[in-house]
Amino acid sequence: MRAATAAWRRAIGLTALILGAISFGGGCSLLVEKDKAQCVEDKDCLRFDAGSLALCQKGVCIASGLGPPGCVNRAPTTEDELLNRCTTGKCLPFDNCARLGLCNGAALPALKDPPQPDAGQ
Incomplete structure (x- = not known):
């Protein structure tokens, strides 16, 4: 009787372990993207850092080196946009x-005291 109870507990524990591993493995597939390309266009890279201006090159987001955060990265139409253009300057x-x-x-x-003017002129 005692051996049967121990075997039963082991079976339940093993079943719980297997079910947990299966559910964890399924959960990971929801978190990890299976697509090999990180991006298709520049705006796909905004999810990494909203303030940065990352560029999409060959399916991978790379830092553009432009800044500061919040700068205008398009042709300016106002003086304010012109003054806030993105630059690589640091x-x-x-x-x-x-x-x-x-x-x-x-x-x-x-x-220093300034020189005195010449009275003869």
Whole structure:
């Protein structure tokens, strides 16, 4: 009787394990795309990063290098669009304090007096 109960429990456990593996395998097919091409056109790449301007090349999304996020990537029709065109330029920080050496808490140098005009002319 005891051996039959143990065998019965093993059978139930094995069945549950098999059913779980089958349902998990089926669930993965819903999450993973089977299509080999990531994209067909540029707008298919928006799902990866809404702020980026990824390009679709040979079925794969690649970074365009354009920015900043939210820039206008079409022919501008207004001055605002022209000023917000996408570019490959990068914003680099500039440390004017280090360049001029004036940000250490010291006062600015005194201004020089202008030269006196010549009264003879």
